[in-house]
Amino acid sequence: MQPGRVERDTRQPPEPVRRDSVRIDAPRFAEQVPAGAQDVRFLLGEVLLEGNTALSTQALSDAWTPLVGKPVTLADAFGIAAAISARYRAAGYILSQAIIPPQDIRTVGVAVLRIQVVEGFIGQVSVTGLPPEKLLPYLERVKVDRPLQLATLERSLLLIGELPGVSSQAHLKASATPNASDLELVASQKRSEFSFSAHNRSTPSQGRLRLEASGEVRGVLGHFDRHSLRWVGSGDDRLNMLAYAADMPLGRNGLKFNLGLSASRSQPDTDLALSNIDTRSDNLSLGLSQAVLRSRQTNLSVRGTLVGYDNSSEVAGTIASEDHIRALRLGLTGDVADGWGGISLLDVEWSKGLSSLGADKESELPSASANPQFTKWTVYAARLQAISRTWSALLAATAQGASDKLPTAEQLGLGGETFLRAFDPSEVIGEKGSAAKLELRYDLGGTRVASTLYAYAESGKVxxxxxxxxxxxxxxxxxxxxxxxxxxxxTRGYLEVGKPGRKDVASEGNRKARVFAGLGIDF
Structure with a gap:
């Protein structure tokens, strides 16, 4: 049992997920062509465009330029207005449209056609279900954006949807204000959530049964703060980890503060002559994250985290190893949903060990020791691809690089739930390495019990x-x-059969197929 590996093994990478739709009930803008318009003809000499500020007349002129100087029908005139409306919507101005105002159009000689652009915006904003004063600030940009852009509305609604336990629906309805629509947000918040699970994805030295329990409460400080407590253990002294995490928004534009505390203790069973092995790990992290992009198609977040941990192992009361690491981590996570029914995700992180705040110093350690002032990078990429209504595939890969000898907790570990799952957690670790997996899924659905069949192939090297x-x-x-x-x-669960390859499982001494199973409940 290597100190600091429990925290690393239980940390899951971000995964691409299928988008849930944001419901926006908007009025439909339809061009109403009068009866007989196809029979009314005139010579189009000029088009006068009024009311457009977001898109220039020059940018829209190709909607009518090919028709200037030619005989057209009144239906063609409404077609020009429809093309301008479509151009506005394509540019993201979802409440804007072009209309043909009352006018006299000459049918003898050269005619001048007037088209008016109505650039829509949000008039009034109301919130029901939660205190309006808590959510209205998130919608301030929606109210001042004139004309309203879809990107502004999506970002505000998605940021609200990311608040702990909050679910919401937005409705657009007619407004008493000319050219405006009113926005009604119906929101609710689940104030707490708990879970318990048990599975056998563990090593014999830490107990064949792994138990996990977690609880999360929201709004303790009267804000959209979140506090979670998680315990992972074997049911005895072989493994116990307790972790606390908290986050809260700073402002209303996607900036978030993050705090993490954890402690783990392990007294693993081994077949070694050495006995009474005790490993310890204490961790603290402080961080900020910022949502840079938020939309239905593209998301991007950046983060910075200051971490510190003290790891040690003792044999018969004598310290065998001890690390005091302080590090700065900078990272970004982005995902893109495309027109091929897939979502691609990329997470990149750079880490640098520090020489202050109580950290070990390289100059004070033996030459063969890990460098506490290390530099490393990690990357994780994944794509979730829909193949049909029931079939999908997940392709994912990870890699890590470093030029220094790394502390144990900083090394890349293969084995366990994320990569090389037929092996025990952190079956092999190393400063450098990479891994990839392909998982094919078939959704069987179901009313009372929904099930998904899957098959996977994985490969890696450290x-x-x-x-x-x-x-x-x-x-x-x-x-x-x-x-x-x-x-x-x-309730939830899984049953899996995995076959290791290229190397024997250390705890089993062979490459025989292994059975993994887990059961959990959320409430």
Missing amino acids: QRRQADGSYLSTSLSSTGVGVRLSGPAR
């Missing part, structure tokens, strides 16, 4: 730096099949 500066490489592969279940009363 390189661990040795005392002489060389690297020891280890390659792994795994294949498997399984089923994920979602039942009544928010």
Whole structure:
């Protein structure tokens, strides 16, 4: 049992998820062509466009330029207005349209056609279900954006939807204010959530049964703050980890403060002659994250985190290893939904060990020790691709690089739930490495019990730096099949058979197929 690995093994990477739609009930802008318009003809000499500020007349002129100097019908005139309306909507101005105002159009000689652009905006904003004073500030940009752009509305609604436990629906309706629509937001908040699960994805030294319990409460400080407590253990002294996490928005534009605290203790069972092994890890993290882009198609967030952890291991009361690490991490996460029915996600992080705040200093450690002032980078990429209504595929890969010998908790670990799942958690670790997986899914659906069948293939390699500066490489592969279940009363579970390859499982001494199963409930 390596100190600091429990926290790393239980940390899941971001995954691309299928978009849930944001409901916006908007009036339909339809061009009403009068009866007989196809029979009314005139010679179009000029088009006068009025009321457009968001898009220039020059940018819209190709909607009518090909018709100037030619005989057209009144239906063609309404077609020009429809093309201008479509151009506005394509540019994201969802409440704007072009109309043909009352006018006399000459049918003898050259005619001048007037078209008026109505650039729509939000007049009044109302909130029901939650205190308006808490959510109205998030919609301030929507109210002042004239004409209203879809990007502004989407960002505001998505930021509200990311508030802890909040769900909302937006409705656009007619307004008493000319050219305006009113926005009504119906919102609710679930103030707490709890879960419990048990599974056997663990190592014998830490107990074959892994138990996990978590609870989350929101709005404790009267704001959209979130506080969660999580316990992971074996049911005895072989493994116990307790973690607290909190976050809260700063302002109303996607800036968030994050706090994390965790402590783990482990007294693993081993077959070694050494006994009474005790590992400890204490962690603290402080961070800020900013939502840079928020839309239905594209999201981008950046983050900065200051972390500190003290890890140690003892054998029979004697300290065998001890790390005091302080590090700065800078990262970004982005995803894009495309027209091929897929979502691509990328997460990149750069980490630098510090020499202050109580950290170990490289100059004070033996030459073969890990460098506490390390530099490393990690990248994770994934794509979730819909193949049909029931079939989908997940393709994901991760990689890590470093030029220094890293502390144990900073090394890339393969094995466990995320990559190379036929092996035990952190079966192999190393400063450098990469892994990839392909998972094919088939959604069986169901009324009381929904199920998804899946099959996967994974491969990976790590390189661990040795005392002489060389690297020891280890390659792994795994294949498997399984089923994920979602039942009544928010129960969930899975059953999986995985086959390790290229290397024996250390705890088993062979490459035989293994069975994994888990059961949980959310409430």
